[in-house]
Amino acid sequence: MIVEQAIFGEVKGGHAVKAASGDPMLAAELAPRLDLPDTVPPGVDWSPFVSGFAHRHHFVVARTFMDVRAARAGMVLSHALIVPIEDVVHAPDLRPLFDRLIVEANAPSDLPALNLDLGHEVPPPSADLPAAAAALSTREAGPVVRLGNHGFDELVISLWGRLLPAMRRRFAFRLSFGPGDLVETPQPALVCTPPSLIGRWRGQRLIEAQYPKVPTLAAAMLSGSSEGEALRSFTDRIGAELTSFSDLSLLEEAYRLTVLKPDTIANTVAAVRLVGRLSPTTAHGADDKASLMGRLTSHLGNATADDVLPLRNLALRGFDQAERVWAELENWAARNSFPAAQDPAFMLVIADAMEASESTEDWRTAVLGGLSRSARAQGAAFVTAFWRWAEADPAIVKLLWKVVEADTGLEDRLVSVAPQRLKCDAARPILEHARQEHLYRLHGATASAAYDPAEAVRLQVAVEPPPAAADGVRLALSKATPREVLVCAAKVVDPRVIQLAAEQVAQTPTLLADEDLSREAARLVWSTALDLNMDAWRGPADPRSAFDAVLVDVLDSRPAPPQLVERLSRTPLADLTGFARRPELWSTLTGTTRDALIRATARGWLDNAAANRATPGLEPEIQAAILSDHKLDALLDQFADGRVGAAIQIMLALPAFDEHRFCAWLRLVANHSRPIPPTDAEAIGRLTQERRWRHATDELLRMLRNRREDIRPALRACVSMLGPLDRWWHKLSPISPAEKWESLETLAAELFETGPDHDNLWARAGGHNADLQQFGNGRARWRDALSRIRRGGKGPRVDKLLREMLTEFPSNASLRFMADDKEFGGRL
Structure with a gap:
């Protein structure tokens, strides 16, 4: 087994690696753990001590001495042997390793890698092994503490030889001066401490001096x-x-x-x-x-x-x-x-x-x-x-x-x-x-x-639904007349009875004529009958009033069958044009029921509008439905020839009617040859004026230019939407001299954007460019120049200026129109 060595001690005033046979980075990682765990308490004898711990894929054993040769007090010299952990955990005998550790505080001069055979012999037990085993086999927290460092290595060696390999992987031992220096994770299982520090270990597991008389099986x-x-x-x-x-x-x-x-x-x-x-x-x-x-x-x-x-x-x-x-x-x-x-x-x-x-x-x-x-x-x-x-x-x-x-x-x-x-x-x-x-x-x-x-019977009837009615409720009511079935439905509000009564009403809707349609049972019968035959909406004596009463109950949060409203929304009663509280409904109803009522009401309003009964004050939901209904365009197209005033009344009732749609309709009106009555034309102009429709104004002007003189009342009604030139040209309203000069200024700035000296225009008309204002944009310079001419200041005559402008733009009708006006020296 290859064993690497390392020496740790004073390096530049600190504790670090002094020499190593193997990986220097690995040795450097070990340095903090091969120093003293804490400051040595005064008067405490601790040197030397052995330590051991796992680090990454290695196991380290070391002996640490007080270094008396160090430059400052408190420094140590440690000799460590580093072995592959997979090799050492299966070797019971650590003595060959411990024998290679230095025994004096003298660093060896040579640190070669070693090749050792740890062997498989279990070392003999140390004297304090039984007591240590007894302490270690308990489940108390913290390490087991041995007093004194002398003989600590014999205890470690004998304990290691009896541990299972998995326990050896996590086994760690060292010197400790007290619980406060046990900061590593995991903590060492076994520590030695100077005897003089025993007072610091109160409550901890101390190795007793004598072996227990009755050891546990685990300790044994x-x-x-x-x-x-x-x-x-x-x-x-x-x-x-x-x-x-x-x-x-x-x-x-x-x-x-x-x-x-x-x-x-x-x-x-x-x-x-x-x-x-x-x-x-x-x-x-x-x-x-x-x-x-x-x-x-x-x-x-x-x-x-x-x-x-x-x-x-x-x-x-x-x-x-x-x-x-x-x-x-x-x-x-x-x-x-x-x-x-x-x-x-x-x-x-x-x-x-x-x-x-x-x-x-x-x-x-x-x-x-x-x-x-x-x-x-x-x-x-x-x-x-x-x-x-x-x-x-x-x-x-x-x-x-x-x-x-x-x-x-x-x-x-x-x-x-x-x-x-x-x-x-x-x-x-x-x-x-x-x-x-x-x-x-x-x-x-x-x-x-x-x-x-x-x-019990009441509960049973309440929960037992059809088809149980076939062998229960149907038999009970088999001899009852249709009227009697209705009476039973009013007394016992049971779905099976309601169903049977509804079947009778579906066949004969007039059975509901004498019923009080404000009662829940009667409404349930009506609703269920509608599901069987939609013509049952005619059943009540006054269907309109009956449905309106249901809607009022819905609005006032009183009980009302929701299916009844949904089913009646698919009948002629869905047109709510006459229902007084209609605007409240749209925030209360939801889904297809709400949509159906809105569509039917919108269609009813259009039917009234077709008969010249268009009413204003429509809520947004109805307006939106009317505007999206194809019947609206068909009706307006029909009114475009001869009933323009009626069409304008419809548009006035629809504030959301957009200008693009209106302009398209105006073009349709323009295509018809029938003259527009003055009152209808004025209505067109008032609507255009009221909604400030610029494009519609342009459309009306286009119609007038196309010789539709019948549209002139419309333009006079929205004359404030027109510029001075259009009012002047088309004689739609009197125009003051100031407005004429303002029109000339606007036209000049459009044609000669940079100012009067554009293409030397001012000089060609007989003026001097030096007299012109040299700052500002083209419009401001034209305003200053024309103001001078009008006040009689320096500059060319306006008629000559207009003739020069016409030489540049001979086909500009607006320019020629101004040149002919008396205000500017023309003949008109």
Whole structure:
């Protein structure tokens, strides 16, 4: 085995690696752990001491001395041997390693790698090994403490030789001046301390000077005495993987439960838990584990519910064929006679089996599977216990329904052993489940056991739906006249009676003419009849008022069958144009019902609009429906030729009617040759003016330019939307001289963007460019130049300026129109 060496001591005033035969980085990592654990208390003798610990894939043993040659006090010199951990944990004898450690505080001059054979001989026990083993085999926290460093290496060597390989991997030992310097993880299992510091270790495990008279089996095994051989043999048989000293007491308890204590189910379960923890690998200890499994499954044959409860968190880790236990547990539950004396424990078993946080999945699956099988069995054991459990704890019923499949077979067995009397609290969950699962005979048996006959019948009628009416309610009403069926429906609000009454109304809707449609039963009959025959909407004496009353109840949160509103929304009554509280409905109703009522109302409004009865004040929902209805465009297209005013009234009632749609309609109007009456044209202009529609104004101007003089009243009505030039040109309203000059300024800035000197225009008209304003944008410079001309200042005459502008843009009609105006020296 290759062994590397390293020397640690004073380097530049600190503790570090001085020399190493192997990996220098590995040696550097070890330096902090090969220094003193803390400052040496005054007057304490500690040098030398041995230490050992695992680091990565290596195990390190070292001897540390006080370095008297160091430049400052408190420095140490440590010699360490570094060995592969996989080699050393299987070697019981560390003496060849310890023999190679320096014995004086003199660093060797040469540090070659060593090739050592550790051998397989177990070293003889040290004098304090039994006491150390007794202390180490307890489950107390913290390390075991040995007083004095002399002889500490003999204790370590003898203890190492008796440890299992897995325990050697984590075994660490060193000097400690007190609990405060035990900061590494994991902590060392064994420490030596100067005797003068014993006061610091109160409450800790100290190695007693004398061997205990009655050692534990774990301590005996750890010390290598003959009394521990049986435990060591047990360790090998179960394949225990002991990794810490705290596992020793668990190992001893597992041995006692398996071998020494009585063979009971409780002891067997406890033994299985411990063995599974100590030997988690399935392949290890297979024979002994199989024997334990056999004992456990054998015990389950005669187990009580109290015996089964401890298995609920049994993981069976490390055991092969663990499914045998769970299969036997399922058989236990399936074949159980459920004696009454065990009822409290059985109810706890059921509750825990339904709660994942209380038990393992395997245990729950086995228990629930067995209970399900028991419920399906033909015997009376489960069903008899069911009634007892329900009486004792009604909450258990909901849990049981989640386990068992409540089919007709189970219903038959439960009914056959139903009790004569049952508490109401116990009955309620059974009645609820029977209602949900349509177990009407079970419902009846439970109701009769818990309530008086009148209440039991009322409950039964309330839950038993069709087709039970065929052998119940239908026979009761077989001789009743249609009117009498309606009377029964009013007295007994039962779905089966309602259904029968509705069938009569569907055949003869006028049966509802004398009914009070404010009553719930009558409305239910009307609603159900509509489902059978939509013409039943005509049944009430005043269908409109009857439906309006239903809607008022909906708005005021009074009972009203929602199906009735939905079904009437598909009839002519859906048009709510005359319903006073219509705007409140749209925030109350939802879904297809709301959509259908909105569409029908929108279509009704359009029908009224077609008859010149368009009403304003529409809520947004109706407006949106009208605007999306293709009938609106068809109606407006129809009105475009001859009924323009009526079309404008429709648009006025629809604030959301958009300008693009209006412009398209105007183009349609323009295509018709029939003149627009002045009042209708004015209505077009007022609508355009009111909604500030710029594109519509342009469309009207286009119509006027195309010689539609009948549109002139429309433009006069929205004249504020027009610019001065359009009003001036088309003689739509008087225009002041200032507005004419403003129009000229706008046109000039559009044609000559940079200003009057654009292309030397100003100079060509007889002005001087030097007189022009030189700052600002083109529009500002034109404003200044034209203002000067108008005030008679320096510059060309305006008529000459216009003639020069026309030479640039001879086909600009607006420019020629201005040039002809008297204001600018023209002839007009």
